Amino acid sequence: MTAAARVSTFNLGNDSSDQTVENQLDIEELCRRIGGEFFNIVPSNYKTYCSLNSRICAYALRRLGVQAVLRPCQLWHAGAENNVVIGFVGNKPTRGKWDGHVICQVGSWVIDAAVSHLSSEFGLKVPDVAVGKCFDLPSRVIARIGITPHDSLWWIDPPTKNKVNPPVEPLGLIEKYGTLLADRVTSTKIGSSHARNPDF
Numbered sequence: 001m002t003a004a005a006r007v008s009t010f011n012l013g014n015d016s017s018d019q020t021v022e023n024q025l026d027i028e029e030l031c032r033r034i035g036g037e038f039f040n041i042v043p044s045n046y047k048t049y050c051s052l053n054s055r056i057c058a059y060a061l062r063r064l065g066v067q068a069v070l071r072p073c074q075l076w077h078a079g080a081e082n083n084v085v086i087g088f089v090g091n092k093p094t095r096g097k098w099d100g101h102v103i104c105q106v107g108s109w110v111i112d113a114a115v116s117h118l119s120s121e122f123g124l125k126v127p128d129v130a131v132g133k134c135f136d137l138p139s140r141v142i143a144r145i146g147i148t149p150h151d152s153l154w155w156i157d158p159p160t161k162n163k164v165n166p167p168v169e170p171l172g173l174i175e176k177y178g179t180l181l182a183d184r185v186t187s188t189k190i191g192s193s194h195a196r197n198p199d200f
Helices: 003-007 021-041 050-063 117-122 171-187
Strands: 069-072 074-078 083-086 102-106 109-112 130-133 141-146 152-156
Touching: 021 050, 021 102, 021 109, 021 130, 021 171, 050 069, 050 102, 050 109, 050 171, 074 117, 083 117, 109 152, 130 141, 130 152
Parallel strands: none
Antiparallel strands: 069 102, 074 083, 074 152, 102 109, 109 130, 141 152
C-alpha cells in the first residue's frame, strides 16, 4: 500500500488526536511527493503564483482524502549577510499582483510551491518548492527549513493590520493540475526519481 493510500483515511482536521507518529510520517512523505512532482505537472511559468499553486496543492491533497488549508504568511529568507521578505510588506496593489504570500498546510506540514519569488525578485538561490514541518509550540513563526549552512527559509504569520485573503484563482486550472498531481503522486513508488526531495 502506498503512503498516499494510507493517509487517505486519516482525519487531519482540528482534532489532532488521530495523528500518530506513523500518520505524521505518511503525511510528510505525501507532502514531499507533492513537492517533488509539482513542477513536473504544473508549467514553470507559474512558479511565482503562490495563491494558484497553494490551491493546486490543497486540491490534490483533498482528492487523496487529506484535509488541507491555505495559510497566508510572510516568506522570509534569512541569510548570513541580510534578510529579505515576500508578502505583506506594504506594497501598493497593482493589477495581477497581490501584496501577500500563501502556502498550503496539511496537519503539521506546509508546502510552499512559490519559493521562486525569492529568486525572481532578489536573485537568491532557492528551491522551486519547499516542504517544512510546523513548529509544535504556539508562535507567529509557522515553520523553518535550512537550505544551506548559512541560509534558511521562515514562514511567519502576516502582520495583523493586513488583509490576508488570497486572490481567487481559475477553478479550471486548479482542478486540471490538482487532479494530475494527485494521480502522479499515487502512481509514484517510494524511492523513485520522481519522488525527489524538493528541499534543495
